[in-house]
Amino acid sequence: MKIALLAAAAALLPVVAMAQDGLIAHDAYARASNPKSGAAFMVVENQGSTACTLQGVASDAAAKVELHSHQEVDGVMKMGPIEGGIEIAPGASHALERGGDHVMLMGLTEPLENGATVKLALDFGDCGGLDLEVPVDNDRQPKAAGAMDHSQMDHGKMDHSAHTGN
Numbered sequence: 001m002k003i004a005l006l007a008a009a010a011a012l013l014p015v016v017a018m019a020q021d022g023l024i025a026h027d028a029y030a031r032a033s034n035p036k037s038g039a040a041f042m043v044v045e046n047q048g049s050t051a052c053t054l055q056g057v058a059s060d061a062a063a064k065v066e067l068h069s070h071q072e073v074d075g076v077m078k079m080g081p082i083e084g085g086i087e088i089a090p091g092a093s094h095a096l097e098r099g100g101d102h103v104m105l106m107g108l109t110e111p112l113e114n115g116a117t118v119k120l121a122l123d124f125g126d127c128g129g130l131d132l133e134v135p136v137d138n139d140r141q142p143k144a145a146g147a148m149d150h151s152q153m154d155h156g157k158m159d160h161s162a163h164t165g166n
């Protein structure tokens, strides 16, 4: 499997600190799914002038790191490795988010506890690499009010005060 091989190769090589100008990750965080696995989320933005493909992610926080996607198969959400990476066009961003594409951390070397940091090395192939230190935030709620996450939304926390003057 191509992605697994790339991730393994990246782990053996010195980490490339310089990404091509314009590859930026916003709002990154990681959280545990259970004591053995977790996931990392962020928005990757390509401000450069060529398309770049996120080919894999390396981290020493877990025995195995893969780019995963969620797909609905026969009405059931399933996740699995993304084949061929994630291409991001110039000027575009790609969200790695709950219920969507994500960085899967399998076989955590230590539990992901709030306040800790996870180092991730994003491999964009010809576009270079991007090193991140990502905070662990197990309390973070899914940002998107997508259909899947409605049950987890706390509507009581919404601020209605702005509407009272109308």
Ligand SMILES: [Cu+2]
Residues within 6 Å of the ligand: 039, 068, 069, 079, 080, 102, 103, 104
């Ligand atoms: Cu996954």
